[in-house]
Amino acid sequence: xxxxxxxxxxxxxxxxxxxxxxxxxxxxxxxxxxxxxxxxxxxxxxxxxxxxxxxxxxxxxxxxxxxxxxxxxxxxxxxxxxxxxxxxxxxxxxxxxxxxxxxxxxxxxxxxxxxxxx
Amino acid sequence: xxxxxxxxxxxxxxxxxxxxxxxxxxxxxxxxxxxxxxxxxxxxxxxxxxxxxxxxxxxxxxxxxxxxxxxxxxxxxxxxxxxxxxxxxxxxxxxxxxxxxxxxxxxxxxxxxx
Numbered sequence: 150x151x152x153x154x155x156x157x158x159x160x161x162x163x164x165x166x167x168x169x170x171x172x173x174x175x176x177x178x179x180x181x182x183x184x185x186x187x188x189x190x191x192x193x194x195x196x197x198x199x200x201x202x203x204x205x206x207x208x209x210x211x212x213x214x215x216x217x218x219x220x221x222x223x224x225x226x227x228x229x230x231x232x233x234x235x236x237x238x239x240x241x242x243x244x245x246x247x248x249x250x251x252x253x254x255x256x257x258x259x260x261x262x263x264x265x266x267x
Numbered sequence: 268x269x270x271x272x273x274x275x276x277x278x279x280x281x282x283x284x285x286x287x288x289x290x291x292x293x294x295x296x297x298x299x300x301x302x303x304x305x306x307x308x309x310x311x312x313x314x315x316x317x318x319x320x321x322x323x324x325x326x327x328x329x330x331x332x333x334x335x336x337x338x339x340x341x342x343x344x345x346x347x348x349x350x351x352x353x354x355x356x357x358x359x360x361x362x363x364x365x366x367x368x369x370x371x372x373x374x375x376x377x378x379x380x381x
Contacts, residue, residue, distance in 0.1 A: 153310075155310070158308075183368070190276075190374075190376075191373060191374070192357065192371045192372060192373045192374050193311075193357070193371045195368070198368070240308070242310050242311070244310075244311075255313065255316070256369070257313075258303075258310035258311040258312070259310050260309055260310045261308065261309060261310045263308060
């Protein structure tokens with residue numbers, strides 16, 4: 150299957166700083182990428198849908214000024230957590246959607262990024 | 268609107284025993300259904316998916332799931348558990364067609380005892 154690379158896998162930052170997480174589709178072009186947040190022992194919560202060349206669509210309750218998403222190319226989307234606080238500590242996962250015919254639409258997931266804000 | 272309910276946050280089995288992870292869905296349109304596996308500190312890997320073709324779907328690692336419309340269920344099974352199957356499993360539903368914005372269940376942690 151297609152490969153999605155997410156970087157970094159782990160990051161520790163100080164409270165008040167910003168952190169950028171990259172999501173790359175390595176062998177395909179992704180017009181749409183998704184960003185999820187996962188709390189310990191819980192499911193994935195969709196934060197936003199990132200469309201190449203346009204503004205991201207944020208889910209209700211997600212602060213767009215806090216979580217900046219940029220999808221500048223067909224293979225790269227970035228999530229920047231601005232002015233991070235300890236409560237932003239979480240596991241962030243991106244996925245890239247591959248549109249197909251006959252039910253072959255599928256999303257491929259990155260490895261996730263463990264963010265710890267101290 | 269669509270939703271997924273995974274019954275049981277934890278399922279414990281012995282190595283070699285049958286694995287059964289339950290998933291019930293709700294969808295206002297014909298659904299696409301998915302099972303994903305997540306190992307610690309990793310992303311999700313697709314096990315199998317149902318996209319309105321055969322109701323019995325076979326996936327990787329010996330897993331399979333059966334779509335039962337009358338029961339709105341998509342339970343995941345494996346005849347014989349291996350230690351390496353221990354992981355978190357997520358059921359997901361999306362609207363049929365090309366939109367693919369899945370809604371995930373809360374996950375079931377599979378524990379395999381030697």
